[in-house]
Amino acid sequence: MTAKSAAVATRATVHGYPRQGRNRELKKAIEGYWKGAVTADALRAAATELRRENWRQLAEAGVLEVPTGDFSLYDHVLDTTVAVGAIPARHRAAVDADPLDGYFAMARGTQDVAPLEMTKWFDTNYHYLVPELGPDTVFVANPAKAVGELAEALALGHEARPVLVGPVTYLLLAKPAPGVAADFEPITLLDRLLPVYAELLAALKAAGAQWAQLDEPALVQDRTPAELNTAARAYRELGALTDRPKLLVASYFDRLGAALPVLAKAPVEGLALDFTGPAAANLDDLAAVGGLPGKRLVAGVVDGRNIWINDLEKSLATLATLFGLADRVDVAPSCSLLHVPIDAALERDVDPQIARWLAFARQKAAEVALLARGLREGTGAITADLAANRADLASRAGSPITRDPAVRARTAAVTADDARRPQAYPQRAEAQRARLGLPLLPTTTIGSFPQTTELRVARADLTAGRIDAAAYRERMEAEVREVIAYQEKAGLDVLVHGEPERNDMVQYFAEQLTGYLATRHGWVQSYGTRYVRPPVLAGDISRPHPMTVDWFRFAQDLTDRPVKGMLTGPVTMLAWSFVRDDQPLGATARQVALALRDEVTDLEAAGAAVVQVDEPALRETLPLRAADRPAYLDWATESFRLATSGVRADTQVHTHMCYAEFGAIMTAIEELDADVISLEATRSHMQVAGELAAAGYPREVGPGVWDIHSPRVPSTEEALALLRAGLAAIPAERLWVNPDCGLKTRGWTETRASLDSLVGAARRLREELAG
Numbered sequence: 001m002t003a004k005s006a007a008v009a010t011r012a013t014v015h016g017y018p019r020q021g022r023n024r025e026l027k028k029a030i031e032g033y034w035k036g037a038v039t040a041d042a043l044r045a046a047a048t049e050l051r052r053e054n055w056r057q058l059a060e061a062g063v064l065e066v067p068t069g070d071f072s073l074y075d076h077v078l079d080t081t082v083a084v085g086a087i088p089a090r091h092r093a094a095v096d097a098d099p100l101d102g103y104f105a106m107a108r109g110t111q112d113v114a115p116l117e118m119t120k121w122f123d124t125n126y127h128y129l130v131p132e133l134g135p136d137t138v139f140v141a142n143p144a145k146a147v148g149e150l151a152e153a154l155a156l157g158h159e160a161r162p163v164l165v166g167p168v169t170y171l172l173l174a175k176p177a178p179g180v181a182a183d184f185e186p187i188t189l190l191d192r193l194l195p196v197y198a199e200l201l202a203a204l205k206a207a208g209a210q211w212a213q214l215d216e217p218a219l220v221q222d223r224t225p226a227e228l229n230t231a232a233r234a235y236r237e238l239g240a241l242t243d244r245p246k247l248l249v250a251s252y253f254d255r256l257g258a259a260l261p262v263l264a265k266a267p268v269e270g271l272a273l274d275f276t277g278p279a280a281a282n283l284d285d286l287a288a289v290g291g292l293p294g295k296r297l298v299a300g301v302v303d304g305r306n307i308w309i310n311d312l313e314k315s316l317a318t319l320a321t322l323f324g325l326a327d328r329v330d331v332a333p334s335c336s337l338l339h340v341p342i343d344a345a346l347e348r349d350v351d352p353q354i355a356r357w358l359a360f361a362r363q364k365a366a367e368v369a370l371l372a373r374g375l376r377e378g379t380g381a382i383t384a385d386l387a388a389n390r391a392d393l394a395s396r397a398g399s400p401i402t403r404d405p406a407v408r409a410r411t412a413a414v415t416a417d418d419a420r421r422p423q424a425y426p427q428r429a430e431a432q433r434a435r436l437g438l439p440l441l442p443t444t445t446i447g448s449f450p451q452t453t454e455l456r457v458a459r460a461d462l463t464a465g466r467i468d469a470a471a472y473r474e475r476m477e478a479e480v481r482e483v484i485a486y487q488e489k490a491g492l493d494v495l496v497h498g499e500p501e502r503n504d505m506v507q508y509f510a511e512q513l514t515g516y517l518a519t520r521h522g523w524v525q526s527y528g529t530r531y532v533r534p535p536v537l538a539g540d541i542s543r544p545h546p547m548t549v550d551w552f553r554f555a556q557d558l559t560d561r562p563v564k565g566m567l568t569g570p571v572t573m574l575a576w577s578f579v580r581d582d583q584p585l586g587a588t589a590r591q592v593a594l595a596l597r598d599e600v601t602d603l604e605a606a607g608a609a610v611v612q613v614d615e616p617a618l619r620e621t622l623p624l625r626a627a628d629r630p631a632y633l634d635w636a637t638e639s640f641r642l643a644t645s646g647v648r649a650d651t652q653v654h655t656h657m658c659y660a661e662f663g664a665i666m667t668a669i670e671e672l673d674a675d676v677i678s679l680e681a682t683r684s685h686m687q688v689a690g691e692l693a694a695a696g697y698p699r700e701v702g703p704g705v706w707d708i709h710s711p712r713v714p715s716t717e718e719a720l721a722l723l724r725a726g727l728a729a730i731p732a733e734r735l736w737v738n739p740d741c742g743l744k745t746r747g748w749t750e751t752r753a754s755l756d757s758l759v760g761a762a763r764r765l766r767e768e769l770a771g
């Protein structure tokens, strides 16, 4: 294959790169600035250096056109809010007084002013700050960041393409500002916003931009005809501008569907499309609209949000097809590399068999560069790389790590009955009432107690070899003793051991399961300066030994009250890990579920009368398009049931979810067949209790009455008011009293005071109801 069909030689590019640096230098600089230990100038210098290093890495990998403006001190959606001047009124003074401090005030709030709300960036694990707009919003162009970062890259000799969140996505992600009618639709502000984008684009052109990228991932979601018309109008108007760079409109995370013909017809010079996973449907859709004659296509053929090496020959075949469909084809990852860790070469402890299957941001940059080279120079120029890639893929496909016959035999033998508890809920409820003998409105917590610095230091000491496993265990047992004694004294009814030994609710289990790989340096930005290290579901999953049973037994031996066994559910394990791309998600979930099922039954055998299996990610993992949701909910609920249905009738299965907006998954919640569910409910003032009641949910519910995301201590009266609201929807016999989520991020002082309020409120209400 040669590149002769392309008018302009194919090149590689990326939509964005991890911001944090190899050793999370950005986190350290920003948090240092917040603490007063790093000056603003030093923070800016650190950021400049990180951008320089990122572009250097990209250029070194062979990426000839680098992105600019993708870097952020906190969040790129917040950067767009600044670029279009949509500063909320409550933050205006802070931003005027000092733009940097004002920026962080919008991100984090101050003592007096609430931050912007944060929510998930589509179906990734990145969180952005939600723009707040209203009929009075005045947009003002502020191109300083975009222009400054472009100038930096150009001065370093890079060919650079500034990237901005596109106007349609920006407005679709926004919400009505506080005080604005809830039915206000930010998208109605498009006419006001477009002139500001025109100014930004003109400023970028003046600064030397040949191209500018406008990211429109919101167009891969289900969109109404009116929204599609708005997108068409937006790009008709931006396209008609004369003083602008060439425009590349980027979409990612799924197929464009009905938005594809809209963008294909728009008077812009290029489109970036995702061709990975289900978004591969873009290929046929593109052919169906007659391709992109006269336009540039940036083809996302390397998965930008997973960590597996690319199948280079398959990508070359896709690219060959695409060559006939556009004027010029360039090669890119499917989306920004923000969603993967920076460099797989840092993982020196990984099994060498698995290491060759991994590609983080740096390796993906090399992959797109190699593909572009193959297209430019012909595949003969990359023969050796293709052979190595073929061998690596074959080693993965044929490895006993990815094909464990025992796991395969067990999953193949699963029947529908295995994923159903033998007894119907009413019988189980009766058996559990008899066994547990709990009071009306039983009180409990969600699992974790404060993860104090001492606990983290002990874990760091263990990792560094400063203490041995026995000393670590002793330290954790001391904590469990304290947590149990405290709960007894506080008057809680169903106790927890407090999870002191868990570094993270997913990683802790991943570290113990065969086929799961935990990384040491694989940090990925979750929000702001907070990062996670998603483990890798690398192979077939099995449980070589019990994972939590000793901790449970230790805790239960300390008290006569029931202690909950505490596990993370299969859906959340997948959602917060890098998943296999060589089998359906449902197949991986089933393997994880069977490993958890063994743990659940071992907990039961060790005396647990209550086992909680957390699924906070069940709602957030919902596919972007409605058509894909039933299939997801099917495997998701089945895997939860498979994990939990191996127990006796009198063993009570709890589940827990802590992200609001449960409306879309009401049926799925019932399908979990858990006996008790605890949910985040404080901020929405128990709305979920009403929703469950309206859906006819027949089981026990613990809508949270303490917002654990805030350091505020609820009073007994506040908790009481919430419980009364809960009682309006759920009868007392089925209502539990608990916080919104675990207490790991809280301190002990607030924890004690808040749990006193909870227990006090439950007691008051019990007296009233008895009385």
Ligand SMILES: CN1c2c(nc(N)[nH]c2=O)NC[C@@H]1CNc1ccc(C(=O)N[C@@H](CCC(=O)N[C@@H](CCC(=O)N[C@@H](CCC(=O)O)C(=O)O)C(=O)O)C(=O)O)cc1
Binding pocket: 125, 456, 459, 460, 461, 463, 464, 502, 503, 504, 505, 506, 507, 526, 527, 529, 530, 531, 532, 533, 534, 576
């Ligand atoms: C609830 N959420 C979770 C998600 N994913 C998970 N896997 N787990 C989750 O709980 N996704 C959705 C949300 C995301 N929310 C958050 C909230 C808070 C953070 C956060 O604070 N991250 C910390 C890092 C936390 C951590 O992993 N701590 C570990 C290890 C700490 C560590 O590595 N320390 C040293 C090295 C120590 C040593 O070994 O010597 C280091 O920093 O290098 C622990 O407690 O043991 C952050 O600071 O970013 C993230 C997502």
Ligand SMILES: N[C@@H](CCS)C(=O)O
Binding pocket: 446, 447, 448, 449, 505, 566, 614, 616, 656, 658, 741, 742, 743, 744
């Ligand atoms: N059991 C976990 C659930 C978090 S969603 C905890 O309490 O931290």
Ligand SMILES: [Zn+2]
Binding pocket: 446, 616, 656, 657, 658, 740, 741, 742
């Ligand atoms: Zn939670």
